[in-house]
Amino acid sequence: MFQRITPILKKASTFVLTTHVNPDGDGLGSEIALATFLKSIKKKPRIINTSPVPKQYQFLNYGGMIEQYEPSRHDKVINKADVIFVLDISVSKRLDRMQSVILNSPAVRICIDHHLDNDGLAKYNCVDEKAPATAELIYNLIRHLKGKPDLKIATGLYTALITDTGGFRFNATRPSTMRIAADLLEVGIRPNEIYSNVFEQGTYNTMRLLGITLNNMKSECQGAVNWTFLTDEDFKNTKSKRSDTEGFVDYTLRLEKSVLGVFFYETPDGHTKVSLRSKGNVDIQAFAKTYGGGGHKNASGITLRKPFKPTMAAVLRDLKKYFNAKYSK
Numbered sequence: 081m082f083q084r085i086t087p088i089l090k091k092a093s094t095f096v097l098t099t100h101v102n103p104d105g106d107g108l109g110s111e112i113a114l115a116t117f118l119k120s121i122k123k124k125p126r127i128i129n130t131s132p133v134p135k136q137y138q139f140l141n142y143g144g145m146i147e148q149y150e151p152s153r154h155d156k157v158i159n160k161a162d163v164i165f166v167l168d169i170s171v172s173k174r175l176d177r178m179q180s181v182i183l184n185s186p187a188v189r190i191c192i193d194h195h196l197d198n199d200g201l202a203k204y205n206c207v208d209e210k211a212p213a214t215a216e217l218i219y220n221l222i223r224h225l226k227g228k229p230d231l232k233i234a235t236g237l238y239t240a241l242i243t244d245t246g247g248f249r250f251n252a253t254r255p256s257t258m259r260i261a262a263d264l265l266e267v268g269i270r271p272n273e274i275y276s277n278v279f280e281q282g283t284y285n286t287m288r289l290l291g292i293t294l295n296n297m298k299s300e301c302q303g304a305v306n307w308t309f310l311t312d313e314d315f316k317n318t319k320s321k322r323s324d325t326e327g328f329v330d331y332t333l334r335l336e337k338s339v340l341g342v343f344f345y346e347t348p349d350g351h352t353k354v355s356l357r358s359k360g361n362v363d364i365q366a367f368a369k370t371y372g373g374g375g376h377k378n379a380s381g382i383t384l385r386k387p388f389k390p391t392m393a394a395v396l397r398d399l400k401k402y403f404n405a406k407y408s409k
């Protein structure tokens with residue numbers, strides 16, 4: 081997979097790395113790891129993202145290496161880059177505000193990703209949809225280029241692995257994931273510190289918001305489908321941000337019979353965001369696709385520019401129909 085891009089990388093000197101809107105541990109950890117490696121081989125990488133770095137990932141932002149996109153500051157950089165790496169996505173709309181400048185840049189675009197959808201945004205695609213995290217591919221690329229992870233690289237990759245595998249508990253976790261993690265431990269990372277940086281940064285307000293989320297939970301289809309929601313008012317009352325809800329959707333799968341969980345929230349402009357999770361063979365990516373969303377078989381998302389309450393009701397109605405037709409005995 082990396083054979084074709086190796087000569088391009090060797091020749092190039094300036095790089096732009098980016099990831100999806102509302103970046104997660106995998107997107108950010110992969111960026112930091114790859115940029116740090118590129119610097120070590122005397123290349124000039126810049127990390128430019130459409131969204132800011134969430135608080136719990138600030139520890140990865142060494143020396144403010146991760147920049148937030150501002151057209152006046154970055155359009156030139158993006159247009160002059162030799163190579164643009166798009167990490168952890170292969171659909172251009174998830175580049176959000178950066179979509180047009182990236183698609184119009186003469187740079188060679190390379191996607192490194194593990195998602196199923198691909199709209200041909202890049203000339204070169206290093207995509208392994210069986211990989212549990214983009215970081216696994218970044219690790220393999222660094223190894224392919226005869227690099228060795230240092231502490232920074234290892235911290236980025238380990239953060240990416242534990243966030244995208246849910247602490248190595250998701251089904252996509254495979255032997256190679258554990259071998260990579262073992263190698264990163266040998267570099268000297270501290271797993272407890274990384275875990276604490278990512279998962280133990282809650283605030284009193286986030287806990288109140290989680291309380292509302294749990295209180296709103298409804299169980300349907302004999303307990304197989306569980307869903308919950310947060311309105312704009314809930315965010316205002318708890319002085320919380322949308323990014324504070326990371327991981328909330330996972331609670332919908334914690335009920336004993338639950339195989340499909342949904343978390344809805346109202347966006348600041350009154351629209352609808354849907355996060356879907358499932359267990360085993362329940363494919364929620366296929367459902368998300370019918371609404372223009374995407375992701376993985378067991379973890380997908382949909383954004384709908386439509387008013388919250390009626391849209392939530394419509395999605396739920398269709399989801400129950402979908403579930404009953406395909407999975408109920």
Ligand SMILES: [Mn+2]
Nearest residue numbers: 106168214244
């Ligand atoms: Mn990922």
